[in-house]
Amino acid sequence: MKREEEAMESKNILVIDGNEYAFDPGETILEVARRNGIDIPTLCWMKRASPTGACRVCVVEVEGARNLVASCAAPAAPNMVVRTQTPAVMRARRLNIELLLASGQHNCLVQDLDMDSWTDSQLRSMETKEHHDLCPAYGDCRLQELAIKYQVRGCRFAPLDVRHEIETVNPFIVRDLSRCILCGRCVQACNEIQVNNAISFGYRGTRAKIVAKGDRALKDSDCVFCGECVQACPVGALVLTQDMDGNGRVKGETKLVRTTCSYCGVGCQMYLHVRKGRIVRVTGVEGVGPNHGSLCVKGRFGYHFVHDPERLKTPLIRENGTFREATWEEALTVVAEKLNRIKKADGPDAIAVLASARITNEENYVAQKFTRAVIGTNNVDHCARL
Amino acid sequence: MTNPIEDIEKANVILITGSNTTENHPVLSSFVKRAVTRKGAKLIVVDPRRIPIVNFASCWLRQNLGTDVAWINGMMHVIIKEGLYDEAYVESRTVGLEDLKKAVERYTPEYVEKVSGIPKEDLVAAARLYASAKAASILYAMGITQHICGTDNVKSLANLAMLCGNVGIEGGGVNPLRGQNNVQGACDMGSLPDVFTGYQRVADPALREKMAKAWGVKSLPEKPGITVMEMMDSAHEGKLKGLYIIGENPLLSDPDLKHARASLDKLDFLVVQDIFLTETARVADVVLPSTSFAEKDGTFTNTERKVQRIRKAVDPPGEAREDWKILCDLSARMGYPMNYGNVEAVMAEIREVTPSYCGINYERLEREGIHWPCPGTEHPGTPCLHVDQFSCGLGVFHAIEWVPPAEVPDQHYPLYLTTGRVLYQYHTGTMTMKSDGLNELAPECFVEISPADARKYGLGDGEKIKVSSRRGEIEAKARISDKAVDGTVFVPFHYAEGAANELTNTALDPVALIPELKVCAVRIEKV
Missing domain, CATH: 3.30.70.20 (Alpha-Beta Plaits)
Structure with missing residues (x-):
């Protein structure tokens, strides 16, 4: 372990929950902990952005520090002794989660919960008439997840009556x-x-x-x-x-398929969220280049063409000036015969193929092989110039 | 790109020219913006339009259309005169400095100001800034290449980068931003008239023999074929009889659409293989329905030469088939069966015949892509090219002279026209225009015009105007914007209704045969 050796030399070692860990100068307590599989919850912390320390859910105890420390913003230091699971830490995290829940409209029924069981409360929520305006993030909410994990129940704080009009005046x-x-x-x-x-x-x-x-x-x-x-x-x-x-979030299981965006040449890595054979959402793949989770408006919202009713579904053959639907057998036979006839009459160089910057490498390979080996010409190009 | 995308954040200076980065490569532009706002890099933008990335620039040069060789030579003139170039690098890694010196001698800041309209002090400042960087990255796109001097423009940028020792280093490079998802891959795979896969020349008898053997045919044609623009001309002349178009829409994307339509009309036989009945498919004799990226497996190669997987997520509609399967079926009918069980088998053959893709297989691509060249399965790939030496040995400086665009404004057509894309649409709109949300944000064509020009013509914002060139005319609404520079209008080429390419010029770069889509002369009038 090169990092360990270098750290030993320079004494860049700290203790977390009784174990010694090496760190690189500049690393935060959170980063060292995460790297070593120690779970510290976070809400506001974001990879690739500077830490803000806003939510204080990631607090830990540091020996010698007067208060609990936000681990996302605190740099690791030599000989630092950190504890991530003490009663004080747990109490503080729970308090912070409670305060966040009370700070707005979080009607996933966490706030007025006075029963012991989460399952009971969830069942009850399903039965109430108000269910329809349940938060659309229900079941996919980091705050709810933490509230469950830290068993935040009842509410010591009256929720603030924060009301803002829901903004829907844009398409996305x-x-x-x-x-x-x-x-x-x-x-x-x-x-x-x-x-x-x-x-x-x-x-x-x-x-x-x-x-x-x-x-x-x-x-x-x-x-x-x-x-x-x-x-x-x-x-x-x-x-x-x-x-x-109309009733909040569309429910249903989705399958995630990782792929590469088909718009510009950046090649962003994305997940297509698929339900019942249709793409219902697109998200960026975190933690891998070139985009590290980012997408643009076209990549994220421009997927409707895939399921557009105008998609071509059968081969078409022009007859008397209009198209008629044809079978693959018919269409391919016509194409093969016509190309063969031109090749015979005018030579292979009277035919050209425009391959495409939109199809795959494998398909381009087959296209140029077809042009060269089957038709017998080098007349193959694509839209790189346009 | 000579360098990977992530290198942009390692540059001290970034020079963007001929690329409306935030609208055409939005995610890549965030690397530039982060470099400037979080890493302290300085940005030079050379573009006539006030594109959004200008907001992040410490130096913005607004050149006249088609004067790129002049300002690049001008920057090199200053750098050489002030002794700011990287002598050690030039000495050890390049040849031809004397020729370059001679060529740029007359490109004084005064002369360049006359040609390009760039104030001489700004040019000098930009030259000093670029030369001061430990690592400087150049990003460019079609604004550099779609000119009759496109090849010269690119060579000039390469001259500049080599002069300051910026090729083959982290954070440096000469980096073209590819506008289509797999334009790099299509080139790599030999969908070009003069090369097989991996840029192996068809003119080389040994390579032809190698490919013929791999493909099991007696011989392969030795004469390089014709390019897309030549295909149109050849069809127009009646020499080209049959054309097979896959996933392209030249009746919206080609310059001078009248000429393009007339050319396709003269063909004996036109096949179009696409996912929609595009403007081009509508004039075909046979249309073959193919699959979208979400309906198939395979690989794309991005602008940084990174080969990445795509995976099938949904079934294709109706009887639509994958492009490679259609071609294999057709091939069998024409007497040459191609039997690939799946796309992985195609990749296996690609690896066999292509040294730069030799080490790339699906297993390795599972989590993350690989940059070619990748000569073996143990090889990690090559994010940065030309590190210790150029692939051709020494880097060659080319002495290049500026030439004016093929068409310049005159009394009949007094304005310049330049074309491009907008953020919310893509190319000919075949895909993006199927999303209501995107259409809501960019519903129709427009003519971007400067406030001063609008006043001159007495135009109000949103007023319908006619734009005409020697080749055609369109109507669209005027959009008065300080994005536009006086004397030049901009029209996006996405829209069939108001198709910018009715107006554009087919004049070609003599080497790359790229049409001069970025410059022509037009006139405007109220409708």
Whole structure:
């Protein structure tokens, strides 16, 4: 282990939960812990962005420190002794989660829960009439997940009556800031990752909220709808319009298929979310290049063409000036005969093939092989020049 | 790209020219923006339009259309005169400096200002900034290549990069940004008239013999074929009789659409294989339905030469078939069976005949792609090219002279026209225009015009105008914007209704045979 050896030399070692770990200068406590498989929960922390320490869910105990320390922002130091699971840590995390839940409309029934069992409360939520305006992130919410994990129940704090009008006046993103916990991940995603600088923190105190261009709708701001903020939002404040139907989020199992975007040449890695044979959502693949989770508006929202009713479904043959549907057998026979006839009459160089920058490598390979070996000409090109 | 995308964040200076990066390569542009805002890099943008990335630039040069060789030579003139070039690098890794010196001698900042309109002090500042960088990255796109001097433009950028020792180093490079997902792969696979896979020349008898043997045929044609633009001309002249088009829409993307339509009309036989009935498919004799990227397995090679997997997620509609299967079926009918069990078998053959793809297989691509050249399965791939030496040995400086565009404004056509894309649409719109949300944000064609020109013609924002060139005319709404420079209008080429390419010029770069889509002369009038 090169890192270990170097660390021993330079004494870059700290202790977490009784074990020694080497660290690189500049690494935070959180990074060292995560690298070594030690679980510290986070909400606002975001890979590739500078830590803000806003949510304080990642607090740990550091020997000699007066208060608990936000591990996402605190750099590891030689001989530091860190504890991640003490009663004080657990109490603080639970308190912070409770405060976040009380900070807005989080009606996943965590707030007024006074029973012992989560399952009971979930069952009860399904039965109530109010179920229809359940948070659209229900079941896919980092805050809810943490509330369950830390068994936050009852509510010591009266929820703030934060009400913001739900913004739906753009084609892609639904903003419900009454569900926002002001973790700042969307702001980081917009300003530090995509650097579109379209949103920021606005107002002060209890009026604080995320604003776009002096508190305007996204469509009237500098937003370019890359959707990075939605992918970053840990709660139900930012959701995709496409995920909503009249009754909140569209439910159902999806299968994730990893692939490469088919628009520009950057080659972003993406997941196609597939349900019942249809793509219902696209997200960026985190932790791998070239895009590390980022996508643009076309990659994230421009997938409808795949299932468009105008897609060609059968071969077409022109007859008397109009197209008629044909079988593959017919169509391929016509093409083979015509090409053979031209080849015989005018030579192979009277035929050309335009392959494509849109099809795969394998298909391009077959296309040029077909042109050269079967037709017998080098007349093959594609749209690189256009 | 000579360098990987992630290198952009390692550059001290980034020079972007002929690329509207934030709209055409949005995710890549975030690397540039992060380099500037978080890593302290300096950005030079050379572009006539006030494109969004200009907001991040510390130096913006607004050149006249088609004067790129002039300003690049001008920057080199300053760098050489002030002794700012990388002598050790030039000495050990390049040849031809004396020729270059001679060629750029007359490109004084004063002369360049006259030709390009770039104020001389700005040119000098940009030259000093570029030369001051430990590592400087050049990013360019079609704004550099789609000119009659496109090849010269690229060579000039290569001259500049080599002069300052920026090729073959981390954070440096000469980096073309590819506009289509697999344009790199299509070139790599030999979908070009003069080369087989991996740029192996068809003119080389040994390579022809190697490929003939691999493919089990007696011989292969030795004469290099014709390019896309030549195909159109050849059809127009009646020499080309049959054309087989896969996944392309030349009746919207080719320059001078009137000429393109007339050319396709003269063919005896046109086959179009596509996923939609495009403008081009509508005039075909036979249309074959193929699959989209979401309906098949395979690989794409991105702009940084990284070979990456695509995977089948959904079934194709109706009887649509994968492009390779259609071609194999057809091939069998024409007496040459191609029996591949699946695409992996095709990749196996590609590896066999292509040294630069030799080490690439699906197993290795499972988690992350690999940059070619990758000569063996133990080889990690090559993110950065030309590290210790150029692939051809020494880097050669080319002495290049500026030539004006093929068509310049005159009294009949007093304005320049340049074309490009917008953020919310893609190429000929076949795909993006199927998403309502994207159409809502970019619904129709427009003519971007500067406030001063709008005043001159008495135009209001949103007013319908006619734009005509020597080749055709279109109508679209005026969009008055300070993105536009005085004397030049911009029209996106996505829209069939108001197709910019009715106007564009077919004049070609003599080497690459790329048409001058970025410059022509037009006039505008109220409708």
